[in-house]
Amino acid sequence: xxxxxxxxxxxxxxxxxxxxxxxxxxxxxxxxxxxxxxxxxxxxxxxxxxxxxxxxxxxxxxxxxxxxxxxxxxxxxxxxxxxxxxxxxxxxxxxxxxxxxxxxxxxxxxxxxxxxxxxxxxxxxxxxxxxxxxxxxxxxxxxxxxxxxxxxxxxxxxxxxxxxxxxxx
Numbered sequence: 626x627x628x629x630x631x632x633x634x635x636x637x638x639x640x641x642x643x644x645x646x647x648x649x650x651x652x653x654x655x656x657x658x659x660x661x662x663x664x665x666x667x668x669x670x671x672x673x674x675x676x677x678x679x680x681x682x683x684x685x686x687x688x689x690x691x692x693x694x695x696x697x698x699x700x701x702x703x704x705x706x707x708x709x710x711x712x713x714x715x716x717x718x719x720x721x722x723x724x725x726x727x728x729x730x731x732x733x734x735x736x737x738x739x740x741x742x743x744x745x746x747x748x749x750x751x752x753x754x755x756x757x758x759x760x761x762x763x764x765x766x767x768x769x770x771x772x773x774x775x776x777x778x779x780x781x782x783x784x785x786x787x788x789x790x791x792x793x794x
Contacts, residue, residue, distance in 0.1 A: 630732040632661040679783035
């Protein structure tokens with residue numbers, strides 16, 4: 626089960642019930658995410674970040690119908706992100722298996738929200754001055770996960786933190 630802490634902006638976009646955060650404290654951190662909606666180049670974009678590792682996904686140009694089927698959009702996009710980053714198949718299967726059920730709660734971690742804001746700034750910067758069609762989402766997502774260093778993650782990238790998490794298991 627994935628627990629996604631949705632910001633107020635995202636809660637207004639989706640037709641999903643918002644559960645209480647306290648009901649899902651037993652879910653491992655690796656299956657907990659935070660999500661926000663931002664506008665980049667006048668298009669709605671979804672930012673998704675893992676609470677435990679900072680692994681993140683930026684989806685550009687979402688439309689109303691995609692918000693109605695957000696669970697499947699997230700699952701499919703995470704699969705593409707894992708392929709892009711070269712994550713091992715066993716880990717991909719484990720993560721996507723957990724994504725079969727997704728519940729939405731309010732946000733709970735200001736640390737993760739701060740890192741989401743950093744992702745927003747870098748994504749805006751990489752998309753600045755480009756036509757929407759010219760934005761390379763794969764390049765931006767790879768950069769945000771393999772190049773960007775967060776002080777909250779012991780000065781390493783989200784991808785390395787993600788790999789390190791599964792090495793400890």
